[in-house]
Amino acid sequence: MQTRPLVRADLVTGAILAAFGLAAVAESYGMPRLAERNINPWTAPGVVPGMLGVIIALLGVILASRSLFAGAFHPQPVALSPEDAAEQRAGRWRLGMCSLLCFIYAVVLVGHIPFWLATGIFVLIFIIVFEWQANDEQPVRMRKLAFAGGIALLAATIIPYAFQNLFLVRLP
Amino acid sequence: MLDGLFHLFSAFETFANFNSLFNVLWATFVGIVIGALPGLTATMGVALLTTLTYKMGPDQAILSLICCYVGAIYGGSRSAILLNIPGTPANAATTLDGFPLAKQGKAGEAMGLATSSSMIGTFIGVLFLAIIAPALAEIALDFQSYEYFWLAIFGVVIAGQMCSFDDALKGWIAGFLGLFIAMIGQEGIHAEERFTFGWSELGGGIALIPALVGTFGVAEVLTVMRNRAAELATNVVDRVMPRWSDLWRYRRTVIRSGLIGTTVGIIPGVGEDIGAWISYAAARRASKEKELFTKGSREGLCAAETGNNAAIPGAIIPALTLAVPGSAPAAVLLAAMLIHGLRPGPMIMIESPDFVFQVVWMVVLATLAMGILGLALVRPLLYILRVPRERLMPVVFVLCMIGPYAITERVFDIYVTLFFGVLGFILREMKYPMAPLVLGLILGDILDKNLRRALVLSDGDFSPFFIRPISAVLWVTTALVIIAAIPAVQRATAKLMGWDKA
Structure with missing residues (x-):
């Protein structure tokens, strides 16, 4: 079948x-x-x-x-190469972490602390978590941190400013 | 005829100013960037821009949204060619030949062909928009509640069938779930609350923009972060300007794809991706160079890009004249028109005929800007494509949260967006198409009011649903689509026609 x-x-x-x-x-x-x-x-x-x-x-x-x-109760063959299995595990980790961070931002942070602060924290943590490599050398790590900080700062400034001052939205 | 020409010229005057041209340029550029970045779809781009253009006048806001729409569908070809990842679902067919061309060192040529094909496709579609929209609006005046009921059912059934190539059942489930979700909140005849379970926020129902941003934005963020990161095929770009000889050589393919794309666009909820796939399949069938397809065929690339862009004006036609969108981005466009106080539907040619022709000019201006920007900004777009997803996606997610909130200023809409993001991700993982769900959300209200009104008009008699001419066409087509999707019928038909041997 x-x-x-x-x-x-x-x-x-x-x-x-x-x-x-x-x-x-x-x-x-x-x-x-x-x-x-x-x-x-x-x-x-x-x-x-x-x-x-x-x-x-x-x-x-x-x-x-x-x-x-179509055989729902039949054994489901799963044949993944070691590389694919590793990628699947990595994909699941990325998905889980991304879901968790997004949930914390949307439900826990937004509406409970100032929007600019929530946005800054979320963007900073998100970038650091996903760009962090255990074997990175110190200068590379510092450069990544600087990038994360810069993007977080820009997001925490421009997005709230645009919505609050240009589109006259009362932010959560 | 002369009346139409008069409206066409007077509509042009609306946009013959610096302000409009400025909006055309930035909105098309934003659209191209959104389309080019994997994970940002045209639907999401138009939905987010709806929130940003909320304070603009209706004509400038819709102009900006259409420019973003056209730009995004085109922009998706960049990542399809250079990353082998369609920037929007509409560019999936483009990857088949675009990426092999880039691998052969012909990325510039592929981008040039994609640009010219997209432009021609949109122009073919816009021609039909100008001709068909007024005629369809006139036919739609004959629609009564019986016809609207069948139109809603026809819409989700045909969208469900066409958006899910090998499993129509899942498409129909998505469509009927969309219709059901639209039942939540106060109903439109007696103002009774349904499925709110005492939750006051649900009284207003599920708003379209949060649902769309969730389904196409948040779900996409999750998908992009889960998938393996993509790499550019090349950093070197050859000649970008398309050769007229190539276009002339593939003129039949381009015109055929333009016609197919426009027709597919007109079908409710079906949209640009299906327009591209059907155009691509038709081009392959008719081609003298079949063996080149999927290996870097210029003809295949032209067919896909003409087909998806031609579907844009096609999808706008039913949105304007029937208030039924032809695609998911057109659904957002329809919602934006309603937000801005415009009333798309059968009365549009009576109440605001100029607006239909204004939309024609909006698409024309967007197409011109798309062509100019697409060819001029090859290198900056290459740079944008190098932005790592880890740095882009958190910002996109923030916009997905604050965008829907900005319209109503309700934190509840943030939760709705999040809910639909998770639902959209799960359904997509299980191979349920999203376009029928979105179409169902829009058609739910039409179905609800018109079925009940029709039953009152006929005093519970069901025969008018089946014997009125337009109703009959709609229900017979719906029934045929359902019957044709039954595997046993497919097998019998294939046997009868001798297709199973092929």
Whole structure:
């Protein structure tokens, strides 16, 4: 049997979508019918979301069934060369670190400390974390730090200035 | 006819001033840079620029956005040729022949051909924009709720089919999820809140700009940081000016690709990337030098770049006349028009006919600026491409956060952007196309109001949905697209036509 790529992920997604669609139908069914306002029942707020819920559930079922027939429960062959495996690990590290830094900036820093400061800290840390090499010599490291500091300073000055003074936005 | 010419000339006067030309130059340059940098897409560029042009007058703001749009789709060819990474999804087909040409030491020639092909493509598209938009607006006047309902379904189904080459199901799921997300918030007939779960911020619904910046901006930042860093194919650039003999030699390919690109652009939500791929496939099929394709074919490069740029005016046509965008960047453009108080839709030729022709001139000016800047700034653009992603992406992320916030000044929109960034990244990793999702977000309101209105008009009778002429065309096409995507039907058709042997 030929196994499609992502077949197991598709099975899980299909099941989630089916459940999501059914939940949407239930929620739509429970929406007010506004009978007390004597509205036409065809204009009830739940009509369209209910219909979309049915379609999404149906598409989810089709996706899940297709994955089952394509061998979702069969062993999934993974054949990566050592270089590719190392690159995959490095890619995951970069993704994880980038997600963490972005989350901290958007949720923890912005709105809780001055925007210019949040931006400066984020840009500085981001560049340092991703440019840091353990085997860098001291002058190279200092040059990288200087670049990171310069870009962070520019970002923390120009972006807030442009939005606050030129576009008259009250910054978070 | 004379009336159209009058509007065309009077529209030109709007931009015959220094201020407009200045906006054309900087916005096109910004667009080219955004397009050239991997990780910054045209959609994201236009969305971010929408926030920066918020305080401008409507004509200058839309002019700047269109220039950025045209510039970005073209700019993506630079990284496609020099880095083997499409700067925007629209330039994916360009990498196939652009990068091999650069490896052969013909990067300058490839960039010159990409520039001239992009210009010709946009001019072909703009010609159709001037001709088709007024005619389509007139046809759209006959659209009633039944037709709008089918248009919304047709849009997500065909976009889902065309944007996901080998898996239409995932495209449709993305499209219907987009339609569903548009249901969140206060509905437009009785002002009842749906799916807000007592969260007051959700009452206004999911705004398009944060969703788009998240899907195309934040998701792209995550993708770029995850992927391996790219390296320039060459630091030396040969002759950049395109040879007329080359263009003349490939005139049939260029014209065919221009027509294909424009047509694909008009189809709701399908956009520039598909325009380029179909043009490329058609050029390969018709070429006398098939063996050169993917090995550095000038013809293939011309086809891809003409196809994607021709799709830009194509995508603007339905955005202007039906308020249904032809591509993701056109969706942002549509949102920007609404933000600036313009009312795209069937009434546009009655309410503001000048605006349609102003858009024609905007695209023409953007194309001219694109050509001039593209050829003149080869070396500065090479320098920009050398900026490491580690230094660029944090700044891009900051702009992705503050841009959507600037429109409504709600911190909630920052969280919406972040949420859509993560959702977009996950869906993309699982091979769900993003364009149908975005189209669904826009068409959701149209679907919701028009289905309910139509059911009231017909008193619950479903037959008008199927027997009215335009409705019939739309639902039959939708049904055929769905049937044609079923693997068993595809196999049977291939067997019947003898394609399976080929």
